[in-house]
Amino acid sequence: xxxxxxHSDIPSLAGKVVVITGANSGLxxxxxxxxxxxxxxxxxxxxxxxxxxxxxxEILNDQPNAMLDLMKLDVGDLSSVHAFVAAFENKxxxxxxxxxxxxxxxxPRQETPDGFEMQLGVNHLGHFALTGxxxxxxxxxxxxxxxxxxxxxxxxGTINFDDLMGKQTYSRWGAYGQSKLxxxxxxxxxxxxxxxxGHDTITNVSHPGVVVGNLQANSVQQSGTVFEGFLYRLxxxxxxxxxxxxxxxxxxxxxAKEATGGVFYGPRTxxxxxxxxxTKANKEAYNADALRRFWDTSEQxxxxxxxx
Numbered sequence: 001x002x003x004x005x006x007h008s009d010i011p012s013l014a015g016k017v018v019v020i021t022g023a024n025s026g027l028x029x030x031x032x033x034x035x036x037x038x039x040x041x042x043x044x045x046x047x048x049x050x051x052x053x054x055x056x057x058e059i060l061n062d063q064p065n066a067m068l069d070l071m072k073l074d075v076g077d078l079s080s081v082h083a084f085v086a087a088f089e090n091k092x093x094x095x096x097x098x099x100x101x102x103x104x105x106x107x108p109r110q111e112t113p114d115g116f117e118m119q120l121g122v123n124h125l126g127h128f129a130l131t132g133x134x135x136x137x138x139x140x141x142x143x144x145x146x147x148x149x150x151x152x153x154x155x156x157g158t159i160n161f162d163d164l165m166g167k168q169t170y171s172r173w174g175a176y177g178q179s180k181l182x183x184x185x186x187x188x189x190x191x192x193x194x195x196x197x198g199h200d201t202i203t204n205v206s207h208p209g210v211v212v213g214n215l216q217a218n219s220v221q222q223s224g225t226v227f228e229g230f231l232y233r234l235x236x237x238x239x240x241x242x243x244x245x246x247x248x249x250x251x252x253x254x255x256a257k258e259a260t261g262g263v264f265y266g267p268r269t270x271x272x273x274x275x276x277x278x279t280k281a282n283k284e285a286y287n288a289d290a291l292r293r294f295w296d297t298s299e300q301x302x303x304x305x306x307x308x
Contacts (some may be wrong), residue, residue, distance in 0.1 A: 016097065031099060072084065082133065120175065124298070153180045186295070203262070209272045210241060
């Protein structure tokens, strides 16, 4: 692969339709700006429509001719996921790139309206349902891609099949690690099933390395962890890379010609910063039986069955 793949390697995306969850801030917002600049029609989704409108206007101020749409979507609420899919399919007949990006990190235990532990519900189950419901329009679009955003926290995660929702014991960082490992489980099993069904759609996954932004700020605010906030302020300038570099593994997986399905991408230098490269995930993600079991569990929990 290109050892120093950057934004300049992105070709024209004119005619392509992209959906980005959590597009109003952070990595999602940066990707929206980049993809509209390359000519794509970008559907920005946001849970908070007012914040979404602010982000939407900011892009249009810089790119008056951007092909941009804004739609409401709360991936932490399955009713919102279903409503979004119906509204999207009423407006669009193709979907070239689905970027499953929205997320929450290391928050106190809460539940979604559907009764899921919040981090697993938002970071994985909502995106699982969204992808399944959009699968028909995705697979009918030639050479479409589904890209999921994980985290280096996947390495400390484990899928606790006996207590997925953290009702018996809960650790906010443990739940976050589980949810980010879930993104990789989903990607690897989805790629197997897409290939077996003969589709040219591919799916891959990435992590941005160390990027300090809204996720950390929200985690500190909800958890009241003054010490963690201090660590972010102290270590950020030393270890973190800027968001322009942080989105490169995501963009590579979504767009690069040489990117392939079922692969985990991350930053090249110590898996923390730098240009995108292929990397290894938590060893649990290479257990075929566990992948199938988690897939079946995700279908049961969401009520969404993928029609390949």
